[in-house]
Amino acid sequence: MLNHPGLENFEKITTKNIPTENYISQGHRACQGCAEILALGMVMKIAGPNTIVANATGCMEIVTSPFPQTAWKVPWIHVAFENTAAVASGIEAGIKALKRKERFKNDPPHVIAVGGDGATADIGLQSLSGALERGHNFLYVCLDNEAYMNTGIQRSSSTPYGASTTTSPTGSQSIGQQTWKKDLPAIAAAHNIPYVATANPGFHLDLMNKVKKALTIEGPAYIHIYSACPTGWRSKPEKSIEISKLAVQTNVFPLYEIINGRLTITKKINKPKPVREYLKTQRRFGHLSDNDINFIQQRTDARMAELQSLESSSQE
Amino acid sequence: MNKAKGLEVSLAIAEAVKQADVDVVAAYPITPQTHIVEELSVYVANGELDAEYVPVESEHSAMSAAVGSSAAGARTYTATSAQGLALMHEILFIASGLRLPIVMTVANRALSAPISIWNDHGDIMSERDIGWIQIFAENGQEAYELTIAAFKIAEDHRVLLPICVNVDGFILTHMIEPINFIDQNEVDKFLPPFKPALTLDPEKPVTMGPVGVPEVYIESRKQCEQALINSKAVVSEVLADWGQRFNQKYRLIERNGAASPKTVFITMGSMGETTMTAVKELEESGQSLGQVRIRLWRPFPKEEFLDAIKDVEEIIVIDRALSPGSHSGPVAQEIKALLYDQPQKPKIHNIIAGLGGRDVTVKDFKKMYEMARNNELDPNYTIWGVRSDA
Numbered sequence: 001m002l003n004h005p006g007l008e009n010f011e012k013i014t015t016k017n018i019p020t021e022n023y024i025s026q027g028h029r030a031c032q033g034c035a036e037i038l039a040l041g042m043v044m045k046i047a048g049p050n051t052i053v054a055n056a057t058g059c060m061e062i063v064t065s066p067f068p069q070t071a072w073k074v075p076w077i078h079v080a081f082e083n084t085a086a087v088a089s090g091i092e093a094g095i096k097a098l099k100r101k102e103r104f105k106n107d108p109p110h111v112i113a114v115g116g117d118g119a120t121a122d123i124g125l126q127s128l129s130g131a132l133e134r135g136h137n138f139l140y141v142c143l144d145n146e147a148y149m150n151t152g153i154q155r156s157s158s159t160p161y162g163a164s165t166t167t168s169p170t171g172s173q174s175i176g177q178q179t180w181k182k183d184l185p186a187i188a189a190a191h192n193i194p195y196v197a198t199a200n201p202g203f204h205l206d207l208m209n210k211v212k213k214a215l216t217i218e219g220p221a222y223i224h225i226y227s228a229c230p231t232g233w234r235s236k237p238e239k240s241i242e243i244s245k246l247a248v249q250t251n252v253f254p255l256y257e258i259i260n261g262r263l264t265i266t267k268k269i270n271k272p273k274p275v276r277e278y279l280k281t282q283r284r285f286g287h288l289s290d291n292d293i294n295f296i297q298q299r300t301d302a303r304m305a306e307l308q309s310l311e312s313s314s315q316e
Numbered sequence: 317m318n319k320a321k322g323l324e325v326s327l328a329i330a331e332a333v334k335q336a337d338v339d340v341v342a343a344y345p346i347t348p349q350t351h352i353v354e355e356l357s358v359y360v361a362n363g364e365l366d367a368e369y370v371p372v373e374s375e376h377s378a379m380s381a382a383v384g385s386s387a388a389g390a391r392t393y394t395a396t397s398a399q400g401l402a403l404m405h406e407i408l409f410i411a412s413g414l415r416l417p418i419v420m421t422v423a424n425r426a427l428s429a430p431i432s433i434w435n436d437h438g439d440i441m442s443e444r445d446i447g448w449i450q451i452f453a454e455n456g457q458e459a460y461e462l463t464i465a466a467f468k469i470a471e472d473h474r475v476l477l478p479i480c481v482n483v484d485g486f487i488l489t490h491m492i493e494p495i496n497f498i499d500q501n502e503v504d505k506f507l508p509p510f511k512p513a514l515t516l517d518p519e520k521p522v523t524m525g526p527v528g529v530p531e532v533y534i535e536s537r538k539q540c541e542q543a544l545i546n547s548k549a550v551v552s553e554v555l556a557d558w559g560q561r562f563n564q565k566y567r568l569i570e571r572n573g574a575a576s577p578k579t580v581f582i583t584m585g586s587m588g589e590t591t592m593t594a595v596k597e598l599e600e601s602g603q604s605l606g607q608v609r610i611r612l613w614r615p616f617p618k619e620e621f622l623d624a625i626k627d628v629e630e631i632i633v634i635d636r637a638l639s640p641g642s643h644s645g646p647v648a649q650e651i652k653a654l655l656y657d658q659p660q661k662p663k664i665h666n667i668i669a670g671l672g673g674r675d676v677t678v679k680d681f682k683k684m685y686e687m688a689r690n691n692e693l694d695p696n697y698t699i700w701g702v703r704s705d706a
């Protein structure tokens with residue numbers, strides 16, 4: 001069922017059975033309206049207490065672990081910026097060996113690696129690729145706020161076209177970011193791993209079900225989570241969820257999952273809203289002309305059409 | 317111990333790692349380390365070693381995975397050389413900062429450019445301040461034995477630090493030597509299973525690697541440094557215990573040769589054996605000299621070193637690495653700094669020899685001695701054997 005034998009008895013998360021426990025405590029130091037910490041909290045709700053987290057350097061690492069405080073109720077380790085998938089590999093391998101040698105008594109925990117888009121798409125892409133290819137049983141979560149926020153809003157390869165950042169500033173000779181967002185979920189999927197998905201905290205049930213599937217299926221899983229960042233996007237903190245929803249409703253960030261190579265769009269948008277509505281919520285796009293916006297609209301439509309055709313060809 | 321068996325030293329090191337019953341090996345191949353990790357992967361494939369072999373995609377990930385598995389409570393081993401060690405650089409500090417007792421063999425090799433696969437100590441000397449225990453083996457037997465002992469030292473709860481055993485690339489790693497292997501049950505008695513102090517266990521959640529705000533960073537570094545300083549006593553203790561059990565005496569600093577020599581060579585690693593041959597031959601011709609071997613490089617055994625040279629008039633420090641722009645090689649810098657405070661100082665000569673695998677023979681050491689006696693060496697340091705036609 002659900003394209004994977006591991007999901008035969010899959011019990012869906014609904015509004016009625018959302019776990020009430022949180023594993024990231026209140027009092028962390030994320031900015032107001034940070035959707036990255038919100039998404040991470042949702043991931044952890046589903047993962048539950050029998051989980052080990054390896055966190056790359058970045059916002060989430062910083063805001064949750066200023067010694068002597070910690071927001072983490074599960075075992076957590078931060079090693080460096082670019083290697084969190086490798087650290088997770090080591091944890092998984094270590095527990096596997098200890099379990100086999102009967103020195104780890106309980107059920108093997110979930111191993112979750114967490115990184116920002118910089119940690120994942122840029123500096124850590126090699127270690128991610130290595131870990132996915134080796135087939136470790138772990139979940140990699142990329143929290144994509146579309147720039148290096150922890151160091152002050154520098155561009156990453158996941159920054160969207162046209163966004164102004166501190167290293168892709170808009171100017172008389174520049175529109176801001178001049179490249180299109182790197183397609184990381186496609187790169188993850190090219191490793192032929194059993195589970196890849198995109199998610200968004202504006203669609204919390206969809207997100208949580210994806211995390212649950214990813215953790216249920218044996219082998220490596222990758223979830224790419226759109227994470228609104230009011231500080232870096234220069235948007236209103238109270239609008240983060242609205243913006244998150246708009247990203248999906250405009251097809252800027254489509255929600256889909258790829259189970260054993262079969263792609264399904266999990267949130268079908270019948271009448272997509274114009275991208276303009278999305279772009280105008282964030283001052284990082286404030287400088288874009290009508291022409292620029294039209295261009296973004298065209299590419300967004302084309303990308304969506306591509307995805308739809310991928311869906312229909314993979315469902316055949 | 318059993319009867320000696322002729323074996324390539326790399327394979328003897330792999331045997332030591334197997335006998336230590338490691339749980340995880342995470343490694344990436346690089347000459348001249350390859351034979352060690354290839355052999356370990358064969359052991360795992362044959363079921364002779366019950367471990368996870370993680371064939372990572374880089375040395376950076378090898379050390380990162382080692383950090384992860386050690387933090388999960390698994391006995392963890394890796395090995396590398398030169399470019400691989402340099403690529404690990406960032407994570408080496410984190411391994412010691414997180415107090416993880418990872419054991420690593422460094423098959424010492426020159427750093428690029430120009431690329432060279434041959435031996436010198438440039439790789440490890442660039443990692444002097446990583447906060448790891450650093451030991452140098454002189455021969456194959458020692459490389460085998462110190463590898464087993466390394467686990468016991470690193471995992472001691474008074475230490476809990478990573479350790480690297482330095483083995484000269486090719487000169488030792490690829491040499492076939494007669495090795496006395498220790499019975500497995502003796503190894504088991506010496507080295508109990510790893511009992512970590514803290515692990516990533518959901519039953520008792522801990523946060524590892526948090527942000528070190530200015531109010532705590534210094535204290536945290538100080539604690540790591542203190543652990544490294546304290547480890548000297550544990551290294552001595554473990555090696556003394558080893559001597560009792562297996563009849564091999566390994567001191568932190570070793571002095572050989574004449575009873576009260578005028579001159580001593582100071583060496584690290586495999587050069588010690590060649591130097592000793594030169595020392596013996598020179599002694600036969602009536603010279604009074606000896607040799608001091610530094611086995612433990614970090615923490616530097618100050619007292620033991622000073623004791624070893626206390627009655628000496630002149631020392632010839634052989635460095636196998638260059639410290640460009642400095643006044644001497646790294647070992648000589650260490651010794652000069654140490655001697656500054658001493659009331660009586662021997663005359664110090666510094667020779668940088670054997671870079672990038674250049675052979676240094678008995679004849680070379682004799683010539684060095686002669687030049688030192690005749691005051692023909694550069695007062696700072698002399699790079700040995702640079703061809704004048706080059």
Ligand SMILES: Cc1ncc(C[n+]2csc(CCOP(=O)(O)OP(=O)(O)O)c2C)c(N)n1
Pocket residue numbers: 036057058059060081082115116117118119120143145147148149150151156
């Ligand atoms: C090797 C290395 N290079 C650079 C840095 C500096 N640095 C720390 S976090 C970060 C950006 C993090 O960006 P991202 O992964 O997108 O996460 P975010 O903070 O946006 O959540 C950078 C550049 C570092 N810690 N290590």
Ligand code: SF4
Pocket residue numbers: 029030031032033034035036037059060063145149150228229230231232
């Ligand atoms: S900068 Fe952005 S991602 Fe980082 S904590 Fe603030 S809102 Fe969250």
